[in-house]
Amino acid sequence: MATTVSSPVTMAIPPKERRFPGWLRGVLWAVGTIAVLSTASYLTGNTDLTSSSTSQTALRLALPILLAALGGLWSERAGVVNIGLEGMMILGTWGAAWGSYYAGPWVGLIAACAFGALGGLLHAIATVTFGVNHIVSGVAINLLGLGVTKYLAHLVFQPLSHNPRQSPVVPKFDTYSASGLSSWLGDLEHQQRVVISDVAGIVRGLITQVAPLTMLAVLLVPVSYLLLWRTRFGLRLRSCGENPVAAESLGVNVYAYKYVAVLISGAFAGAGGASLVLLKDGADYLENQTNGRGYIGLAAMIFGNWRPGGLLSGSALFGYTDGLQLSGRGPAVLALLYAAVLLLVIVVVVQLVRRRWFAAGAAVLAAGILYAIYYSVDELPRDLTPYAPHFVTLIVLAVASQRLRMPQADGFIYRRGQGS
Structure with missing residues (x-):
């Protein structure tokens, strides 16, 4: 009697034709x-919304989120959920300061x-080779990253800075x-x-006092797209995240591709940690x-529908709201509420054009x-001001989100030879 092998993919559904290209x-x-x-900015009289200082700060704050999101993209496109991005970033902060x-x-x-790739x-060893639950392994990596860096900082940095929690300059x-x-x-x-001054302020902030790491991170977005969607290597890697059983039947070494993807994921997360240490306005370790x-990078990746361009938008939104509250404080955050309404x-x-009535109602x-x-208060409470941009961001992300489609075998515990 023939046996049926379970698979994370049951039927391939052809994608709908897009009216406009993604870019x-x-x-x-x-x-x-x-x-x-x-x-x-014009209606509220608050120029901080589009000032060069805000966009410059936003770019710096979005950088670690962007790199973490790219790390999550590579891992999850190969079918490995990477909750451990936080721990890999922590390892990257220590490695950056030490190196x-x-x-x-x-x-x-x-x-x-x-260090992030480590x-x-x-x-990868836990999830791919030994089949450990991806969430459990990711949480363990986060805890391990905290413990390892704490030990290494005590061992290496305490004799130099006399502070086991901080590196020297x-x-x-x-x-x-x-x-x-x-x-x-x-x-x-x-x-x-x-309009003219607003555009000038935003663009000026993006081209003033830019670090090489920032340029490299932005360049990695189109490079990731080209590698994952325009090469044979990328097609095989993504097939491991869609249907690893079918990929193996076509001769793809699923384990190898998963390992490569998670190593790249860790390296990107480590680079995200480095951006917190090695940029001029950042602190030392x-x-x-x-x-x-x-975790925010993971959220930006999900908002971006597991696509490079989408996660870039999500990272920019998180970075902008953080940069605004640092640059403009209370009045700027209040103006952000008005911008969010628009x-x-x-x-x-x-949403009405797309006939998504529930989403349109939620947005209203x-x-x-x-x-x-915005109408009822003249000034936000000081204790609420640092968190208000995050609330606004979550609301906008929730009602503006598209129909998400994660890789169909994302988190699927695959064993070699499962389809035979």
């Missing part, structure tokens, strides 16, 4: 978001990637600016012209300085609540 939709949303911020202190920031970055290797990356263009954009920003950014109005229109309700808060 064009991203450009349209970016233009729409800038228009919303410009309108809100940079003794040999400079570039060696620090390499060391951070190596965490990825442990996760480490060399950091130099920054570069497009001087002529930056000065011209600065003049336009200070003229306070509607501090115990547990990631502060949950690995953005949700656009979301309502889009969210817009009403945010506007009521």
Whole structure:
């Protein structure tokens, strides 16, 4: 009697034909978001929404989230859930400080990637080779990252800084600016012209005092897309996350591809940890300085529908809201509520066009609540101000989210020879 082998994939559903290519939709949303911020800045009189200082801070704060999200993308596209991104980032922070202190920031970055990849290797051994539950293994990696870095910091940094929780001052990356263009954009920003000054402020912040690590991280987004979606290697890796049984039947070494993906994932997460240590405005190594950014990166990846362009948008949104509350404090955060209301109005229109009535209703309700808060208070309480941008971000993400489609074998515990 023939036996039936269970598979995480039962039927291949052809994707719906898109009206616009993905990159064009991203450009349209970016233009729409800038228009919303410009309108809100004009109506509220708060220029912090589109100032160069806000966008510059946002870029720095979005960087570790972006790298963690890219790490999650590589791992989960191969079918391995990586909750351990936080622990791998923590390992990267220590590796960056150690390498940079003794040999400079570039060696620090390499060391951070190596330590993060080591965490990825442990996760791959547990999940791929021994079939441990992916969530359990990820939580263990997070705890292990905290413990290992605490021990290493006590061993290496305490004799140098007399503080087991902090490293001595480490060399950091130099920054570069497009001087002529930056000065011209600065003049336009200070003229306070509607739309023109807003765009000038945002762009100026993105091209002023930029570190090589920032340029590298942004470049990794299109590179990841090209490798995963435009090469034979990427097709085979993604097939391991969709149907590893079918991939093996076609001669793909599923274990090898999963290992490679999780190692790359750990290296990216480690680089995210390095960005907290090696950028000029960042602190030196501090115990547990990631502060949950690995989890936020995972959330940005899910919001981005496991796609490079989408996770870039999610990371930018989280970084922007954080940068705004640091640059502008209470009044800027209150203006952000108004901008969120305008953005949700656009979301309502889009959802109505798509005939998603429930999502449109949720967006209307969210817009009403945010506007009521904006209208009823003149100033947010100080204790609430640091967290208000995160609430706004979660609301926008919740009502604007698309129909998510995770890799069908994501988290599936696969054993070699399962399809035979």
